[in-house]
Amino acid sequence: MTTSPPCPTRPPTYPHTHPHWWQRPWVRYGALITLLALSGLVILALVREQTGTQGFLVGLGLAVLPVPLLVAAFRWLDRVDPGPWRNLLFCFAWGACAAALIAIVANSFATRWIATATADPAGADTLGATVIAPVVEESAKAAAVLLVFLFRRRDFTGIVDGVVVAGVTATGFAFTENILYLGTAFGTDQLTGDSGIASVTAATFFVRIVMSPFAHPLFTVLTGIGFGFAAVLADRHHLRRALLPLSGLLLAMGMHALWNGSAAFGEYGFFAVYAAFMLPAFGLLTWLVIWTRQRELATVRAELPAYVAAGWLAPTEPFALGSMRARRIARQYARRHAGKPAARAVAQYEAYATSLAFLRRRALRGRAGADYVVRERELLDALWHRREVARPALEHAARATAPPPARPWPGHWAYGPHPGYGPYGYAPTAPAPIPVPVPTPIPVPMQYRAPHPYLPYSPPQPYRQ
Structure with a gap:
């Protein structure tokens, strides 16, 4: 009779290997910050050289006005599963510094080369604005989206994330470009003898x-x-994953070229393109993003009940976490009763729960990565450590946003000695309730379950072998 060898009590140890110096996070962050800082200094010098100090200050003061509104709008779209601020800061800095520098240098070089080759400066400017500028500028801005997609894949999970990252990058680029255009317009007004902000600057603004x-x-x-x-x-869909971003980039270049070339369509060409293409496209994309956000909330309501069955969430939490109004009420309740740290903890709880729902949806569709189990454990532990503050606030929000009870039967009286009774104490007989089919429960792709629900202070159990 043979016996199996005993199981090892600990995993085998391997010699510790140090990563290469260029793979260390502080080296990469330092190189990225240095690159953006140098790009910002160079673009600052170039814009100031073209506009002058006074024009630069005027352009800066006017160009900064729409930036907070645009950033707040994109942040509002990302409220369901908000990404980290460091990604948005990188995108804005890339658009305002690196992408703007690439665009200015490449557009100037290409326009001068075309003018020299064709001996037609006017034609070179038109060709550069309608062909060269859209290709160069959209490619430079798309580089930031590509970097976040590759190196911050955990924070890039869907259409809304792509819209927010791309929109903030373009906001930074437009900020620098507006400084240049408004500063140049102010200089033109100064050369014509107008004092203050005159006609050209006002029209450009x-x-x-x-x-x-x-x-x-x-x-x-x-x-x-x-x-x-x-x-x-x-x-596994490698070809489609490569073609979809490329198709989006080509559409962006085409619309950019149409916008820049609108001046060539006659006196009212700009207004025609603005009314016929820009406004409908803006409305369509706004509808798409809001519809996608509603689908994200529906995903939260659909996936989190599995964790309620496992003991990690309270029964009322999926409803509260799937409503933006309930989320806001929960944060306000926590701030009113326990201060700003509690409100911050509730906001973090909401973000972690949303990420958990999205992770489960990707797992059920076969799109979860190799670190799915580790990521699920991290999110569940983060929720467990914030449950004491978040659960009372979410329960209050669920009660505050619960729909009113439906009328028990058609034609019932709303007055009488007791609720539901008609005049003289008469109570009609309610019809029999309609049976509601119970859906088949979805299996929970988890390696461990929550602690006992009646022992809230016990630590989470380890993985089951």
Whole structure:
């Protein structure tokens, strides 16, 4: 009779290997910050050289006006599963510094080369604005979306993430470009003898800041949508994951070229393109993003009940976490009763629960990565450590946003000695309730379950072998 060897009490140890110096996070962060800082200094010097100090200050003061509104709008779209601020800061810095520098250098070089080759400066400017500029600028802005897609894949999970990343990048690019255009217009007014902000500056401000502050974000959002569709595909669809971002980039270039070439369509060509293409495209994309956000909330309500059955969430939490109004009420309740740290903990609880729902949806569709179990454990532990603060707030929000009870039967009286009784104490007989089919429970793809629900202070159990 043979016996099996005993199981080892600990996993085998391997010699510790140090990563290469260029693979260390602080080296990569330092190189990225240095690159963006140098790009910012160079673009600052170039813009100041073209506009002058006074024009630069005027352009800076006017160009900064739409930035908070645009960033707040994109942050509002990302409220269901908000990404980290460091990604948005990187995207804005890339658009304002690196992408703007690439665009200025490449556009100037290409326009001068075309003018020298064709001996037609006017034609070179038109060709550069309608062909060269859209290709160069959209490619430079798409580089930021590609970097976030590759190196921050955990934070890039769908269409809304692509829209937010691309939109913030284009907002930074438009900020620098508006400084250049408004500063140049102010210099033109100064040369003509006008004092203060005169006709050219006012016209430029109206066109670029009032009428079309969303122009650059609208173009680059098409690229972001392509990356967003690629993010929801499985890893085995390599060709489609490559073609979707490329298709979005080509659409962005085409719309950008149409916008830049609108001046060549006659006196009212700009207004025709604005009314016929820009406004409908802006409305369509806004509808798409809001519809996608509603689908994300539906995913939260559909996937989190599995964790209620496992003991990790309270029964009322999926409903509260699937409603933006309930989330807001929960944060306000926590801030009112326990201060700002509690409200911050509730906001983190909501974000972790949303990420958990999205992770489960990807797992059920076969799109979860190799670190699915580890990521699920991290999210569940983060929820467990914040449950004491978040659960009372979410329960209060669920009660506050619960729909009113339906009328028990048609034609019942709303007055009488008791609720539901008619005049003289008469109570009609309610019809028999309609049986509701119970859906088949979805299996929970988890390696361990929550602690006993009646022991809230016990630590989470380890993985089951």
